[in-house]
Amino acid sequence: MAVVGVDFGSLHSKIGVARHRGIDIIANEVSNRATPSLVAFGPKQRSIGEAAKTQEISNYKNTVGSLKRLVGRTLNDPDIQQIEKKFINATLVDAGGTVGVEVNYLGERCTFTAVQLAAMYLGKIRDITAVELKTGITDVVIAVPGWFTDIQRRAMLDAASIAGLNTLRLINDTTAVALGYGITKSDLPDADNPRHVVFVDVGHSSLSICVIAFAKGQLTVKSTAYDRNLGGRDIDYALVRHFAAEFKEKYRIDVLSNAKAVFRLAAGCEKLKKVLSANAEAPLNVESIMNDVDVSSKLSRDAYENLIASVLDRIADPCQIALAESGLTLDQIDAVELIGGSTRIPAVRARIQSVFPGKVLSTTLNQDEAVARGATFSCAMLAPTFRVRDFALHDISHYPIKVQWEPTPSDPDDDTELTVFSRGNAIPSTKVLTFYRKDAFDIEAKYAEPAMLPGAINPWIATFSAKAVPPDAKGDVQAIKVKTRLNLHGCVSFEAAYVEEVEEREEAMQVDGEAEAEAKPKKTKRIIKKKEVPFVSGNSSLDSTIVEKYKEQEAQMHSSDKLVMDTEDRKNALEEYVYDTRGKLDDRYAPYVQAPEKEKLLVALQGAEDWLYTDEGEEATKSAYVSRLDALKVLGDPITNRYRENEDRPRSISELRETLNNYIAQATSNEEKYAHIDEKEKQSIVEKCATIQKWLDDQIARQSERPKNVDPVLKCADILKKKDEIIYFATPILSKPKPKPPKTPQSGAETPDVPPPPPAKDDNGPPEMDVD
Numbered sequence: 089m090a091v092v093g094v095d096f097g098s099l100h101s102k103i104g105v106a107r108h109r110g111i112d113i114i115a116n117e118v119s120n121r122a123t124p125s126l127v128a129f130g131p132k133q134r135s136i137g138e139a140a141k142t143q144e145i146s147n148y149k150n151t152v153g154s155l156k157r158l159v160g161r162t163l164n165d166p167d168i169q170q171i172e173k174k175f176i177n178a179t180l181v182d183a184g185g186t187v188g189v190e191v192n193y194l195g196e197r198c199t200f201t202a203v204q205l206a207a208m209y210l211g212k213i214r215d216i217t218a219v220e221l222k223t224g225i226t227d228v229v230i231a232v233p234g235w236f237t238d239i240q241r242r243a244m245l246d247a248a249s250i251a252g253l254n255t256l257r258l259i260n261d262t263t264a265v266a267l268g269y270g271i272t273k274s275d276l277p278d279a280d281n282p283r284h285v286v287f288v289d290v291g292h293s294s295l296s297i298c299v300i301a302f303a304k305g306q307l308t309v310k311s312t313a314y315d316r317n318l319g320g321r322d323i324d325y326a327l328v329r330h331f332a333a334e335f336k337e338k339y340r341i342d343v344l345s346n347a348k349a350v351f352r353l354a355a356g357c358e359k360l361k362k363v364l365s366a367n368a369e370a371p372l373n374v375e376s377i378m379n380d381v382d383v384s385s386k387l388s389r390d391a392y393e394n395l396i397a398s399v400l401d402r403i404a405d406p407c408q409i410a411l412a413e414s415g416l417t418l419d420q421i422d423a424v425e426l427i428g429g430s431t432r433i434p435a436v437r438a439r440i441q442s443v444f445p446g447k448v449l450s451t452t453l454n455q456d457e458a459v460a461r462g463a464t465f466s467c468a469m470l471a472p473t474f475r476v477r478d479f480a481l482h483d484i485s486h487y488p489i490k491v492q493w494e495p496t497p498s499d500p501d502d503d504t505e506l507t508v509f510s511r512g513n514a515i516p517s518t519k520v521l522t523f524y525r526k527d528a529f530d531i532e533a534k535y536a537e538p539a540m541l542p543g544a545i546n547p548w549i550a551t552f553s554a555k556a557v558p559p560d561a562k563g564d565v566q567a568i569k570v571k572t573r574l575n576l577h578g579c580v581s582f583e584a585a586y587v588e589e590v591e592e593r594e595e596a597m598q599v600d601g602e603a604e605a606e607a608k609p610k611k612t613k614r615i616i617k618k619k620e621v622p623f624v625s626g627n628s629s630l631d632s633t634i635v636e637k638y639k640e641q642e643a644q645m646h647s648s649d650k651l652v653m654d655t656e657d658r659k660n661a662l663e664e665y666v667y668d669t670r671g672k673l674d675d676r677y678a679p680y681v682q683a684p685e686k687e688k689l690l691v692a693l694q695g696a697e698d699w700l701y702t703d704e705g706e707e708a709t710k711s712a713y714v715s716r717l718d719a720l721k722v723l724g725d726p727i728t729n730r731y732r733e734n735e736d737r738p739r740s741i742s743e744l745r746e747t748l749n750n751y752i753a754q755a756t757s758n759e760e761k762y763a764h765i766d767e768k769e770k771q772s773i774v775e776k777c778a779t780i781q782k783w784l785d786d787q788i789a790r791q792s793e794r795p796k797n798v799d800p801v802l803k804c805a806d807i808l809k810k811k812d813e814i815i816y817f818a819t820p821i822l823s824k825p826k827p828k829p830p831k832t833p834q835s836g837a838e839t840p841d842v843p844p845p846p847p848a849k850d851d852n853g854p855p856e857m858d859v860d
Contacts, residue, residue: 090225091471092217093463094210095261096232096244098154099292099321101125101209102457103217104464106474111268111464113457114220122456123216126153127208129193133652134645136212145351148177150191155209156232157293158202159247160240160545160628161187167543171317174325177347186243203630204638206247211646214251226254229467231459234260234296234486235314237541238549239628241579246630250638256470258577262287262298263309263483264462265427269453270300270307271465271479279303284310284416285423288407288440289459290430293319297406299414299421306480311413311512313406314486316542320430322399327357327387330395331372335383349378364389365433393435400439407443413512421447427455483515488536489549489580491521491572493529507536509574517574518583524565529554531570533580550627552582558619568621585621590614651710658713663700665717666693669724679796680730689723696720726799733800737791740807744784747811748777751818764826773818780810 091106100122103114116123118138126140128151135143144151152158154172161168163182173180179190183201190199200208210230217225232244241258248255259267265287270276277283282301289296295318299310331353332343343349356374363370364387373384393400411418424447430436437449454461466481468474492505508519523529535547552570560566571584591614630638669677670693673686681689696716699705754762755773762770784807791802 090217090221090223090227091464091468091474092225092228093264093460093465093467094213094228094230095264095457095460095463096156096206096210096230097122097125097292098156098294098319099125101213102460103213104457104460105217105221106464106468106471107221111461113460114217116216117219123213124153125155125209126151127155127205128152129191129198131192131195133649134193134208136208137216145348148347148351150178150193152176152178152189152191152205154293155202155206156244158187159206159243160237161202161543162546163187165543165545167317175321203243203247204250204642206244207250207638207642208645210248210251210253211642214253226252227256227467227471228253229257229259229463229470230255231261231264231463232258233294233314233316234262234298234312235294235316235542236578237487237535237545238579239545240542241577242627242629245577245579246635249635250642252639255577257466259463259466260298260312260483260578261459262289262296262312263481264460264466265289265425265453265458266298266300266302266307266309266462267465267479267481268458268462269425270302271477273302276302276304279306282308283422284414284420285425286407286410286421286444287425287427288431289428290403290426290436291319291428292321292430293317295319295403295406297410299410299416305478306482308482309484310416311410312484312486313410313413315402315406318399318402319428323361323396323430323433324354324357326396326399327361327392328353331357331383331385334385335377338385339381339383341378341381341383343377346378352377360387361392361433364392389434396435400435403436403439404443407440411443418444418447423450424448425450425453427451427453427458429456431455484512485509485515485574485578487511487540489513489533489574490536491531491533493523493531496525508533508572509580513574515574515578516576519572521570521572523568523570525554525557525568526560526563526565527557529557529568531582533572533582548628549580550582550625552585552623552625554585554621554623556622558587558621569618579627581627582623582625585623586618587621589617589619591617655708655710655713658710658717659700659708662696662713662717662720665720665724666697666700669693669720673727677727677731680734681727682797685723685727685797689720689727692720692723730796730799733803734796736804737800737802737807740804741784741788744780744807744811747814748781751814751822752777754822755818762822765821765824769821773821776814776817780814783810 093104093111095102095104102122104111105114113121115121116138120138123137124141126137126144128135128140128143128147130143130147130150135147140151154175157172158168162185163169163180165187168180168187176189181188181190181199183199186201186203188199188201189205190197192198214225228248230244230248232241236244236258244258245255266285269285269287282303285300285302287296287298287300295315296312297314298312301308301310328350329344332350336342341349343353352374356372360370360372367389369386369388371384371386373382375382377383387395411421421444424440424444426437426440426449431440431451432455441447441449465476468476469479469481488507488511489509490505490507495502495504506521508521509517521531523531531552533549533551535541535549538547541547552572554568554570557566557568566587569584569586569588570582572580573583574580670690673681673690699716751773755770755777787802787806791800794801
C-alpha cells in the first residue's frame with residue numbers, strides 16, 4: 089500500500105510519499121517538485137498541471153486555477169465575485185447551485201462544477217504518484233486550509249472519491265506542518281512543561297497561524313487564526329495595477345484590458361518581487377507586452393513596500409488573535425517558525441516580527457514542502473502497512489457548531505438550540521444529546537456564528553430526522569439519545585439515535601437452607617439496553633448517484649485524454665523518424681546504404697512527410713501513424729542495423745576475447761583453489777575456448793571481406809551467444825567444491841555438514857519508518 093500525502097495548494101501542489109524509511113517529495117513528468125494547480129480544456133483533450141501551465145496564456149479563457157478556493161462555494165458568494173474573478177479568466181457560472189466554469193471542450197461549450205475540476209486535478213496527482221511508485225494508489229491524506237467549512241471539506245472528499253482516491257484524513261495544513269516538525273524531534277519535554285511553537289504560513293492566497301504545544305509523543309493545537317484572502321497573489325496584483333497605471337500614462341497602452349498582457353506583466357512582477365527581496369532596487373522589462381510595445385521600469389524596495397502597505401497591515405491581526413486565544417504570554421513562546429513562499433519577503437517578515445518582538449523567526453522547515461511532508465506522516469500513521477513512532481495529534485475546530493430544533497407544543501418556551509462543538513473543540517469528538525420526545529422530530533446542525541465563515545457560505549451543516557419514536561409504556565415522553573460526531577476530517581454527522589431501557593433481573597443466590605433463603609432479600613441487577621430509533625440524516629455531500637455519474641464522466645475523459653496523448657506521441661514519433669532518418673542517410677548511414685535502397689527509402693520518407701501535413705495526416709488515428717511508421721522501418725531498419733552492428737561489433741569482440749582469455753588462464757593455473765579439478769576437465773575448457781576463438785577469427789575474416797552496405801555475417805548477438813556458451817560450459821567445472829577430507833580415527837566421528845538455521849523473521853508487524 090502506497091503512503092501518500094498531498095498539499096493541495098491554490099498555485100501549486102506537492103506530493104509526498106513514504107519510502108526509504110523517510111518522506112520524499114516526488115517530481116512530476118517534467119521533474120518539478122511542485123505541480124501547477126491548473127486544469128485547461130482544448131479542442132481535443134484536457135491539459136492538467138504542467139501541460140495546462142504551458143498554454144495558460146494562449147488558452148486563458150479555458151484554463152482554471154484557484155481550484156481549492158472554488159470548491160464548496162456558490163456563484164453569488166462575494167469572495168467569488170470580488171476576489172476570485174480577479175485571478176480566473178474562465179467564465180464562472182452557476183452549476184447546480186455551486187460555482188462552476190463554462191469552457192470550450194471538444195468543440196462544444198461544456199459546464200463543469202468546482203468539485204469536478206478538483207477531481208480532475210486530483211486524478212493528475214494520482215497519475216504522477218502512480219508513475220513514480222510504479223503502482224496504483226488509492227489511500228491519501230490531503231491537507232486543506234484550517235478555515236475550510238463543512239461544505240468545503242465534504243466537497244474535497246467528493247472530489248477525491250470521483251478521482252478514485254480514498255481520503256484517510258483531511259488534515260489542516262498548519263497541523264500537518266506541526267506534525268512534520270514534532271514527530272522528528274527526539275528532545276521534546278514532558279507534558280507538564282510543553283514546548284510552545286508558533287507556525288506562521290503566508291502562502292499564495294491566504295495566511296494561517298497556529299500555536300502548538302509539543303510534548304513527548306504528542307502535539308496539541310492551542311489556537312488558530314487566519315486571513316483567508318491575504319497572500320502572495322495580492323502583492324503581485326498590487327504591483328500589476330501599479331505598473332499598468334504607469335504604462336498607461338507612459339506608453340499609452342491599457343494593460344488591464346488585455347488578458348495576455350496581464351499575464352506577461354504578472355510574470356515580470358513576480359521576478360521583480362524576488363529581486364527586491366534581496367536588493368534595494370529592481371528593474372522591470374517586458375518585451376512586446378501588447379501591440380508590439382516593449383515596456384520597462386524600475387522600483388525601489390521602499391516604494392514597493394508603500395505599494396503593498398494595505399496588504400502588509402493585515403498580517404499582524406491574525407497573529408495577535410492566535411496568541412491571545414492560546415492563553416500564552418510572549419515569554420512562553422519558545423519558537424516562531426515561518427513557512428510559505430511569501431514569508432521570504434523582508435517586509436512580511438518584519439510585520440510578523442513586530443508581533444513577536446525578541447523572538448528569532450526560524451526557517452528550519454522547508455517553507456514550500458513542509459505541509460506535504462506532514463500530510464504524508466499523517467497518512468503513514470493511518471496506514472496499516474507502516475509503523476511510525478507513536479505520536480498523538482490533538483487538533484481543534486475553528487468554528488463553533490450548534491444544533492437547533494422546533495419547540496414542542498407542550499413547552500413552547502423551552503430552549504431550541506444548543507452549542508454542541510465550541511470554537512476550539514477537539515477533533516475528532518463525539519457528543520450524545522438527549523431529547524425528550526414522544527413523536528417524530530427534526531434537528532438541524534449549523535454554524536453558531538455565520539459572520540466567521542468565509543464569504544457567504546451557508547451556515548447549514550446537516551439535518552437529523554427521527555421518523556418513529558418508540559412509545560413509552562405509559563405514553564409519556566421518551567429520552568431519545570442522539571449521537572453526533574465531529575470526525576477526523578472536521579465534518580459533522582449524526583451517527584445514531586436510541587432509547588435506553590432499564591431492565592431489572594433477579595439474581596439467584598446460593599443459601600444453606602429454605603428458611604435462610606426466605607429471610608435474605610433477593611439481589612437484582614440493572615441492565616441497560618439500547619433500542620435503536622430509526623432516523624434519516626442529510627448533509628452537503630453529493631448524492632451517491634451523482635458521484636457515480638461524475639466518476640463515469642471522469643473515467644471517459646481520462647481515457648480520451650490518454651488516447652489523444654498516445655496518438656500525438658505516435659504522430660511525433662513518425663515525424664521524428666522522417667527527419668532523423670533523412671538527415672542520417674547522407675551522414676552516418678551513408679557507408680551502410682546501397683543506392684537503390686536509399687532512393688526507395690527517400691521516396692517513402694517524402695510520401696510520409698507529405699501525408700503528415702495534409703488534413704488526413706493531421707487528424708489521423710493512432711493506428712494510422714503506427715502503420716506508416718512500421719512501413720518506413722521495414723525499409724530503414726536494415727540500414728540502421730548495419731550501422732549499429734558496425735559500431736557495437738568491436739566492443740562485443742573485445743568482451744568475448746577477454747572472457748576466453750580469463751577461462752584459459754583459470755584452466756591452466758597452478759593455483760591451489762583449482763588443484764582438485766580433474767586435468768581432463770580443465771583441458772576441455774581450453775579446447776572449448778580454442779574452438780570458439782577459431783570461430784571468432786574465421787568470422788572476423790569473413791566480415792572484413794564484406795562491404796559495409798550489405799548485411800553482416802558476424803553479428804553482435806552471435807558473439808554474445810558464444811560468450812554465454814563458454815560461461816555456461818566452464819563455470820560449473822571451475823566452481824566445483826573441494827572434496828571433504830576422509831575420516832581419521834584421531835578426529836572422532838565426522839560431524840555432519842548441517843547448514844545453520846535461517847535468521848528469525850518477524851512477520852507479526854509492518855515495516856517501521858525511521859523518522860529521525
